[in-house]
Amino acid sequence: MPNLQTLVVSNNDFSGDIPTRFLDSPALSVLDLSFNSFSGELPESIASCQKLVNLNLSHKQLTGEIPKSVARMSMLSVLDLSNNSFVGKIPDSFGSSPALETVNLSYNQLEGPFPDNGMLRTINANDLVGNDGLCGGVLKPCSNVRASSSARKKVHVRHIVFGFLFGVCVILTFGIAAFTGRWLYQRWFLYELQFHHQNLQVGNRF
Template identity: 25%
Template sequence: MENLETLDLSFNDLHGSIPPSLSKLTFLSKFSVANNHLHGVIPNEGQFLSFPSSSFEGNAGLCGEIYIPCGDVSNTSLKPVMPSSSNNRFRRNSILCVTISIVVGIALLLAVGLLKMSRRGVKDQNDDFDATSAGRTDCKELTVTDLLKSTNNFNQANIIGCGGYGLVYKANLPNGTKAAIKRLSGECGQMEREFQAEVEALSRAQHKNLVSLQGYCRHGNDRLLIYSYMENGSLDYWLHESVDGVSLLKWDVRLKIAQGAARGLAYLHKGCQPNIVHRDIKTSNILLDEKFEAHLADFGLSRLLRPYDTHVTTDLVGTLGYIPPEYSQTLTATCRGDVYSFGVVLLELLTGRRPVEVCRGKNCRDLVSWMFQMKSEKREEEIIDSSIWNKDHGKQLLEVLGVTCKCLDPNPRQRPSIEEVVSWLDGIGFESGTQ
């Protein structure tokens, strides 16, 4: 059950303490032991730091960093200490002081609230929209009501994509332009963390090969992110979801996409300050505009690299088939980990196959293992998608395959930097005359 994502044990009349071993469930995104009879210290490792306090309420004996502080209590029983008769007077005086303080505090809050209302009147909560520093200023005039109208109240027919914690909708804005709105919803701590990471990353990082964040909004339990609209959707669609089952992307277009995505990733790793580790590079997070220019998207798992940092500590997150092998061993995310994930994308561009759906039968393997096996058997040409194989650029295809193999080296220290990858891919494009 290591891949368990949801565990709800609320209202189960459970006794005892929360097993520390549950912190090893690195894919756990929703967890609740509310309304039981549990006691002891809540684990503070793994995904537990992302769970809201409501996951633990209704357990008088629980405490921890993310719930009720444990103070100096070192045992796991956490039994309440009853006051003795000698300090009853002190207790009554303390209660009186606390009560007076609470009353005064409430009075002050009411006074501040009334003052604000008198200054601005009763403002519609639907106007809770903020424009980011990375976006265009014309989004400052939008309201939540405008966003609801532009997506037909988030109608299912407007869905154009889906992420880990929400859906993406096509929006026709009042000024006549199109936009993509990601709607994150729920009370999961991970959802809030994704929202903050996306806003922080795209407010700092601005590059022609990154999606442009126009604005963001907090509204109730919803978190809305508004982006520039990408006419041609995701690379994943063009490689794997076409109606006739055959990709329509020619090799020169695929190479152009690879070059653009690599430049965007290089900017994250070295161009912006502080540097950013994306942690979820994959074909569905590479969006294409009307000219098939690549734009990296979905920064919900990204992490900032402060000066002199070489890595960030991480849970085992990402998408199966793209996760670097070292993540499960060291739980550290690095720029070389992003390079591995980009190598998987290059392999998809070369093969037209999904990273975990290579073959059927007893000898079925993941795409990376299959590629290395074929290469060891000197069958490189059979790796390439037959729809793009052509003797005129066969040498070029095999050169990109060589770059791909370097990116997918199991040893992260042997992988190239993304800047080196950009240089190699641009050199291949220059030689072939494609841009």
């Protein structure tokens, strides 16, 4: 599709990987695939759309890391990757992208220090919300994130230990109960046997 300039297919029920044939459009300037069910990773070849100005891939099920090649798109002005499942760090080169004016990375699973360079210095914190592992820049200091992460790990370990000990206690309780019940039954059985034997002896005397 060499002459395709604008492609808007938002608010549909498309699924699967992003079709790579969209990326073979050198004249493409607007690509809006938002509010669909596309999944998989964003291909590095997205950077081949060098005339792309507006890229909206929000509200989907995209995973993996954000390709570093996105920062090399010299005309990209608006980038919306919000409400996906992107992981890893934000590429440091994002801030140096020459035309980038608006970035929305909210509600993903991004982590690590936020690049504090170029236009990213003035980014709105609301465009980063929902990424609990991100820190620095307009967000909370990274030391706080590491401390909270360490605290969560300690709580998780305590839960595991508590669960293990609780399980051991339950097993021991049932084991002791079963052993005690068996012992009591054997005592009762021997008592009944002796009592019955004594009655037989008394009856034989008469």
